[in-house]
Amino acid sequence: MKPLFTEKQRFTQWWIWLLIISTCFVPFIGIYKQFINGEPFGNNLMSNNSLILATVVSLSIIVLFLLMRLETKITKEGISFKFFPFVKRNYSYDEIETYKVINYGFVGGWGIRFTMKNGTVYNTKGTKGLFIKLKNGKTMVIGTQKPQELEKVVELLNCK
Known part of the structure; x- marks a missing residue:
């Protein structure tokens, strides 16, 4: 079945990558100093x-952030999403009370x-998403970077 809506999102904010890489930079300096130059790393020798x-x-x-992605797919049968590598969900419209x-x-x-x-809110950036309330009472939001396109779908x- 051809999807009515698809979206793939990743963490692309430059400041997140700057924070991750700068935090991870310290152990790399230690490896260089201690293993290649033969000097102890820091004031106290780190084993x-x-x-x-x-x-x-x-x-x-770094690898985790490179692999993480939020994928959303809406078809005539239901709504599915995965926040790889953590969560994968598929909901038929029979399970859903409301969505907007x-x-x-x-x-x-x-x-x-x-x-x-x-x-539960699943997002990579932004403040807009698809709110879903299931018939069992559970609620969630799937973030989107395409709110106008999602609204049309x-x-x-809802017209059907």
């Missing part, structure tokens, strides 16, 4: 194992957030 662990964790964070495009405002950051007002589906 080689600790330095290697810090570097591996730093690289893992909203401005959810700032929810304390990006990624996966839990709020009292909107339930929601209107089209």
